[in-house]
Amino acid sequence: xxxxxxxxxxxxxxxxxxxxxxxxxxxxxxxDIHETDRAVIVSMEVPGVDKSALDIQLDKGVxxxxxxxxxxxxxxxxxxxxxxxxGSFVRTxxxxxxxxxxxxSATVTDGVxxxxxxxxxxxxxRKIAVN
Amino acid sequence: xVIRMRDPFSTLLGLQRAMDNVMGSDWFGSRTSGAGAFxxxxxxxxxxxxxxxxxxxxxxxxxLDIKVRGDTVRIQGKKTIAYEEDxxxxxxxxxxxxxDRTVTLPDQIDAAMVGAEYRDGVLxxxxxxxxxxKPRTVTIN
Numbered sequence: 159x160x161x162x163x164x165x166x167x168x169x170x171x172x173x174x175x176x177x178x179x180x181x182x183x184x185x186x187x188x189x190d191i192h193e194t195d196r197a198v199i200v201s202m203e204v205p206g207v208d209k210s211a212l213d214i215q216l217d218k219g220v221x222x223x224x225x226x227x228x229x230x231x232x233x234x235x236x237x238x239x240x241x242x243x244x245g246s247f248v249r250t251x252x253x254x255x256x257x258x259x260x261x262x263s264a265t266v267t268d269g270v271x272x273x274x275x276x277x278x279x280x281x282x283x284r285k286i287a288v289n
Numbered sequence: 290x291v292i293r294m295r296d297p298f299s300t301l302l303g304l305q306r307a308m309d310n311v312m313g314s315d316w317f318g319s320r321t322s323g324a325g326a327f328x329x330x331x332x333x334x335x336x337x338x339x340x341x342x343x344x345x346x347x348x349x350x351x352x353l354d355i356k357v358r359g360d361t362v363r364i365q366g367k368k369t370i371a372y373e374e375d376x377x378x379x380x381x382x383x384x385x386x387x388x389d390r391t392v393t394l395p396d397q398i399d400a401a402m403v404g405a406e407y408r409d410g411v412l413x414x415x416x417x418x419x420x421x422x423k424p425r426t427v428t429i430n
Contacts, residue, residue, distance in 0.1 A: 164327040164368055164386040191379040192372050201370075203346035203383055205410035231413075235333035235340055238395075242329040242344065269346035269410015 169242055183245025187225070187271075191251075195283060197276045198257065204247045205269035212271065214264055221251045223271065256281030326390040328364065328412075337423055339394050339416040346410035347383065353407065355414065357400040362414060363391045396422040 170186040187202040207225035215222045225247040232244065253275060261276040328343040347368050354365040370385040397419040404415040
């Protein structure tokens with residue numbers, strides 16, 4: 159149920175410890191992680207990132223999500239008032255070994271990326287019958 | 290009279306917070322009316338047009354309501370986050386709820402010519418200046 163107002167929040171820019179060698183600004187997207195019986199689902203807010211500009215990689219149990227924002231549309235515009243900055247998104251998560259790596263899927267709708275990490279068969283919860 | 294404080298720290302922190310709110314509000318600033326409300330906006334000039342851009346990830350197009358009148362734009366809507374019924378939440382950073390923000394632009398807008406685009410969670414409004422607000426060259430006889 160929505161009744162409360164959305165509080166405005168500044169985007170989280172990466173700090174120096176996480177600074178990258180690539181040019182441009184990087185932000186850490188606000189993310190939710192929730193779990194169902196079957197899967198762990200990560201939802202990330204990546205406004206302005208086109209499907210083709212998303213790069214999701216899983217390497218050695220680390221899930222890295224990168225989203226590039228095309229700043230070309232701002233090139234011809236003259237800023238007169240600004241409240242937020244625009245830049246790419248990057249965030250990494252460590253993934254439990256109980257995830258079925260081959261079954262990971264991702265969709266993006268209205269600037270929210272949803273990554274579904276299905277649990278491996280052996281990690282699914284089982285009901286144990288008492289004899 | 291004995292004033293009993295249950296937790297002096299929470300009282301102090303509450304006071305601190307109230308002070309911060311006053312200082313952090315846009316009451317004394319030179320910002321746009323409605324600043325400090327969701328969504329955050331950027332305003333650009335493109336020739337005679339104003340371009341207002343806002344990030345609204347997770348808001349459905351049909352949940353957005355935009356109204357233009359005179360020199361103000363009102364962006365209204367709601368953001369919902371839905372999970373499966375049996376889900377347990379590990380981390381919750383995203384915020385959901387309703388929003389309503391009115392922005393005042395420096396000039397009158399031609400409401401009939403306003404264009405809106407919503408793509409990948411980014412709302413872009415193109416607001417042409419009204420004819421009456423456009424500068425006119427005066428020829429000297």
